[in-house]
Amino acid sequence: MKKLSARRRHPLAAVVVLLLALAATGGLYAAFAPAGKAQADETAQSLAIEEGKKLYAVGCASCHGTGGQGTTDGPSLVGVGSAAVDFQVGTGRMPAQQPGAQVPKKKVIYSQAEIDQLAAYVASLGAGPVTPTDKQVDPAGADVANGGELFRTNCAQCHNFTGKGGALTEGKYAPDLEGVSSKHIYEAMQTGPQSMPSFPDTVMPEQEKKDIIAYIESVNGDETESPGGLALGGLGPVSEGLFAWIFGLGALVAVAVWVAAHTAKAKKS
Ligand code: HEC
Ligand code: HEC
Numbered sequence: 001m002k003k004l005s006a007r008r009r010h011p012l013a014a015v016v017v018l019l020l021a022l023a024a025t026g027g028l029y030a031a032f033a034p035a036g037k038a039q040a041d042e043t044a045q046s047l048a049i050e051e052g053k054k055l056y057a058v059g060c061a062s063c064h065g066t067g068g069q070g071t072t073d074g075p076s077l078v079g080v081g082s083a084a085v086d087f088q089v090g091t092g093r094m095p096a097q098q099p100g101a102q103v104p105k106k107k108v109i110y111s112q113a114e115i116d117q118l119a120a121y122v123a124s125l126g127a128g129p130v131t132p133t134d135k136q137v138d139p140a141g142a143d144v145a146n147g148g149e150l151f152r153t154n155c156a157q158c159h160n161f162t163g164k165g166g167a168l169t170e171g172k173y174a175p176d177l178e179g180v181s182s183k184h185i186y187e188a189m190q191t192g193p194q195s196m197p198s199f200p201d202t203v204m205p206e207q208e209k210k211d212i213i214a215y216i217e218s219v220n221g222d223e224t225e226s227p228g229g230l231a232l233g234g235l236g237p238v239s240e241g242l243f244a245w246i247f248g249l250g251a252l253v254a255v256a257v258w259v260a261a262h263t264a265k266a267k268k269s
Pocket of ligand 2: 158184212
């Protein structure tokens, strides 16, 4: 016993313990480390790019050029990012069919897996806005009131107060936002399709985008109820005021006429 405790206090004991501990940690790490995970991710990524390139050559190159450099029929896709592809193809705008003032939404013809591959290929041409994750676009717990305020300052001039959409100049239009997925709303803000300005994260951080998504969802969809009665199309105070004037005053005039007619009759008889 005495011998052992003497040895424990040997000046080199601490060093030996430390070395043993280091060796054990290193061994454990080597045994449990996700061996080659990074490498596997990389191969999956380059496979997606390869597949995307093939889809692109068939469906998109005729307008956007073989290397995405653009042609007279379509803009360059270098640097538009995966988010732009996910938005454009995921809402059925792309592939475009015929030239016009604005490419309309159509039935989506690619699967989400194919869209991801196309997006991976286009993103490989130049860095741009990245497709958001489910967590980034989830409006749970967001501030609806702040979203409404941001929407009225940044979006309502084109999309109307409750996102019902509206006409712009030269045959263009800002679409109705009802039924648009939160991911596509987020991507529209990131990429600014067509005549819509873009709201990158530096200008409008993720949380503000979530607030806006929460607002749009709160004024749309089935659960929408209008606490004040008829929503009148959500066209805002001017149209609602006009409604009150025309129908309210109209009703008063009608009542006045009725009263006058009846008093006249009463006098005659
Ligand atoms: C018939 C020609 C045509 C085809 C085919 C086509 N595009 Fe487009 N694309 C356009 C035009 C034109 C625009 C500009 C749209 C607008 O201004 O409304 C555009 C815009 C885009 C944008 C937005 C670029 C930006 O600056 O945000 C993306 C992304 C895109 N296309 C991807 C694709 C992909 C991916 C395919 C293949 C699946 C495809 N397009 C097929 C003509 C085409
Ligand atoms: C200058 C007018 C303008 C402003 C401001 C604007 N948008 Fe847009 N927005 C448009 C136009 C035009 C389109 C259609 C683009 C297209 O079809 O390529 C659009 C498309 C969209 C879409 C896609 C809808 C769909 O049907 O797929 C969403 C979502 C959207 N906008 C949200 C917003 C939000 C949120 C804001 C404010 C942060 C905003 N927009 C501000 C003009 C505008």
